Amino acid sequence: MDIVFDQAEATFDRRVVLKPLSLRLTERRIGIIGLNGSGKSTFARLINGLLLPSAGRVVTNGHDTATHAAQARAAVGYIFQNPASQIVLPLVREDIALGLQSRRLAKADADRAVAGALERVGIAHLLERRAHELSGGEVQLAALAAVLATSPDIVIMDEPTNQLDLRNRNLIEQTIHALDENVIVVSHDLALVSGFPRVLLFHEGTLAHDGPAEETIDRYLKLAA
Numbered sequence: 261m262d263i264v265f266d267q268a269e270a271t272f273d274r275r276v277v278l279k280p281l282s283l284r285l286t287e288r289r290i291g292i293i294g295l296n297g298s299g300k301s302t303f304a305r306l307i308n309g310l311l312l313p314s315a316g317r318v319v320t321n322g323h324d325t326a327t328h329a330a331q332a333r334a335a336v337g338y339i340f341q342n343p344a345s346q347i348v349l350p351l352v353r354e355d356i357a358l359g360l361q362s363r364r365l366a367k368a369d370a371d372r373a374v375a376g377a378l379e380r381v382g383i384a385h386l387l388e389r390r391a392h393e394l395s396g397g398e399v400q401l402a403a404l405a406a407v408l409a410t411s412p413d414i415v416i417m418d419e420p421t422n423q424l425d426l427r428n429r430n431l432i433e434q435t436i437h438a439l440d441e442n443v444i445v446v447s448h449d450l451a452l453v454s455g456f457p458r459v460l461l462f463h464e465g466t467l468a469h470d471g472p473a474e475e476t477i478d479r480y481l482k483l484a485a
């Protein structure tokens with residue numbers, strides 16, 4: 261993983277929500293914390309080109325998100341703050357297969373990729389289930405499986421433990437820890453990012469702190485007090 265922000269800025273309706281920022285992310289586990297509206301999701305969306313910088317550049321694994329959008333996007337699997345909104349087809353297996361369509365795999369290979377992805381996150385039994393009937397924890401895991409099926413180098417999860425009970429929260433935490441992929445987690449669940457080598461703290465559209473988890477969390481606790 262190699263993500264470079266070069267004076268990258270984000271604006272909505274001419275309002276700057278992320279001030280020009282330069283940094284490089286290469287650690288396998290990155291956490292992003294901060295108050296509501298501080299710019300965390302905006303920062304995450306810049307990484308895969310869901311949002312393009314209004315100034316500066318974002319280069320993900322060597323691909324400029326503005327000029328090489330498809331390559332940048334292919335490197336990143338993104339799980340939204342509300343993953344239920346990512347579900348479009350009725351059955352779990354159909355929904356996961358949808359993400360593989362652009363690969364033009366033979367049916368048997370696509371089926372194997374779908375089953376393998378569900379197995380990796382421990383939900384092989386949900387293959388034939390209706391996606392809209394899944395529980396919150398199951399939706400989160402199914403969204404993760406859908407993303408993993410596309411073999412991304414980087415997985416971005418925006419608030420993955422939001423609204424989950426303690427058991428599902430712990431399951432998501434263990435699943436994240438076990439992933440071979442690079443993971444960027446945006447979260448208000450500070451324990452989730454507590455062991456991470458690098459955690460970024462956003463505050464009012466700026467990077468207020470960038471350091472190991474304990475240091476950044478400590479800073480956030482003071483800032484929020």
Ligand SMILES: Nc1ncnc2c1ncn2[C@@H]1O[C@H](COP(=O)(O)OP(=O)(O)OP(=O)(O)O)[C@@H](O)[C@H]1O
Pocket residue numbers: 272273277294295296297298299300301302303
């Ligand atoms: N599509 C949009 N149009 C206009 N303003 C937006 C849009 N998306 C985000 N913003 C604004 O940008 C700012 C940063 O939002 P962002 O979603 O990045 O915050 P966040 O740190 O992820 O917050 P939360 O913890 O609540 O998810 C907020 O003021 C928000 O209202």
Ligand SMILES: [Mg+2]
Pocket residue numbers: 300301302341418
């Ligand atoms: Mg957000």
